[in-house]
Amino acid sequence: MDIALNPEGTDLSPYLPDEHGLFFIYHFTADGARTKDAAAARWTWRSYQLSDLHARQEIAAEPKLPLPVRDAFLSASHGCHIDLEDDWLYGDLPDLRHDYSAEARGLGHFRFALNDTMLIGGRKQPLQSVDNIRKAIDNGARKFRSPAELIEAVMGQSLDGMASELATLGDNMDGIEDRIVCDAWHNERQTLVDARRHLVLIHRQMATLTNLFRHLDHAHRHDLPDAINDMATRLSHRTQTLHHDGEQLQARARLLQDELMAKLTTQSNQLLYVLSVMTAVLLPMTIISGLFGMNVGGLPLVDTPMGFWVVSAVSLLIAGVVYMFVRRLGRM
The missing domain is CATH 3.30.460.20 (CorA soluble domain-like)
Known part of the structure; x- marks a missing residue:
């Protein structure tokens, strides 16, 4: 070189x-x-x-x-x-x-x-x-x-680079969407956050450039040479297109994040349901074991050889009834 x-x-x-x-x-x-x-x-x-x-x-x-x-x-x-x-x-x-x-x-x-x-x-x-x-x-x-041609080329290269970044982000979101649909989404949360952060940065710059060229056109249209006016018009059209593409990707990223959060909420609800069932099933057994664990006189079945098994059977029976009742409530 x-x-x-x-x-x-x-x-x-x-x-x-x-x-x-x-x-x-x-x-x-x-x-x-x-x-x-x-x-x-x-x-x-x-x-x-x-x-x-x-x-x-x-x-x-x-x-x-x-x-x-x-x-x-x-x-x-x-x-x-x-x-x-x-x-x-x-x-x-x-x-x-x-x-x-x-x-x-x-x-x-x-x-x-x-x-x-x-x-x-x-x-x-x-x-x-x-x-x-x-x-x-x-x-x-x-x-x-002219210098205007070179600046237009530099900005064209910059916009090409940002368009390439948007295309890459779009491909990444395609992969994230496929994995979410196939229920292989458990490791996608951070990937989606990183993609959104990068997308927000580029989209913000595209919005700024769109406003800048619009301001230049409105404030100095009659003061600029024709060549620079034409350059500003072409760059303004490109930035508006990229701004629109960025908005579409942002909307898509928000939808994917909403869908991901819905799946996380569903998973959390399932875990909470399991914990609720276990708590409800174990609660009667906990109460019974607490009652028979009191170190006071007059406890029933203390002198009965089969007392432990009777209490265990009663506890399991009550736990089974509670489990069936909770399951029935869960289906309603």
């Missing part, structure tokens, strides 16, 4: 920032091809490690960025947003963490700011979509004629 060059022409590690907190800097010609000649570039993509102090200092000192954009870029919070300031489109969008991340399979955040000639990106964790797009550029498989 090709390795990016920093402004001084030295190599950067594919996944580690340089002394300026810069992961890489790519230059693109007017036809979208990557070039190492900055003078021939139509636009530039710079990616920073936002947890690096030097990167934050460089972003803060960037003269082309409006003050609200810099503040949003360097904010400590991770609330998703997308907005327009002057000619800069900027925001904070969710993305799946990379497989080799220490917190893989979670969601990270990708911050960006773009105009016609520059795209500045930042992240704290390795992100799948950004690295996938970077590899495609390094391999010459993709060309991007």
Whole structure:
């Protein structure tokens, strides 16, 4: 894989920032091809490690960025947003963490700011979509004629990843449903809880993205260039579709959990019924044994050789009658 060059022409590690907190800097010609000649570039993509102090200092000192954009870029919070300031489109969008991340399979955040000639990106964790797009550029498989095209590709990759996660969760719920129907559900409770937790996280992000693109369309529709308007419309349709799919999976997960809880309740009721029957059957024998266990005079059958057997027979007879009575009540 090709390795990016920093402004001084030295190599950067594919996944580690340089002394300026810069992961890489790519230059693109007017036809979208990557070039190492900055003078021939139509636009530039710079990616920073936002947890690096030097990167934050460089972003803060960037003269082309409006003050609200810099503040949003360097904010400590991770609330998703997308907005327009002057000619800069900027925001904070969710993305799946990379497989080799220490917190893989979670969601990270990708911050960006773009105009016609520059795209500045930042992240704290390795992100799948950004690295996938970077590899495609390094391999010459993709060309991007504008920053908006690249952001749409990154978001498309992110949405593809979330769609894949939803498909995997759907397959997992298929298996859980099969096992519940076949009464092999005893180990499925935690699996279903984990699936619901992951589904809630993704669905929440889809709802947020849907609202963000709707806000962008309503608040800045007449201020955005046609290319960005078209990009926002396409991404909005995709997020709405995924949001709908997530809602369906959530409804299905709730139904499965309700069915699982119903089976757990049935099992608990059966156990309680057995305990109730045993308690009712043993209660007369307990009373009788308690009475004959009193160490007082006048107890019947004390001097009778068959006294023990008579008392045992009476106890068993009463227990049998109680058992038949309780069973009959249980069938009513």
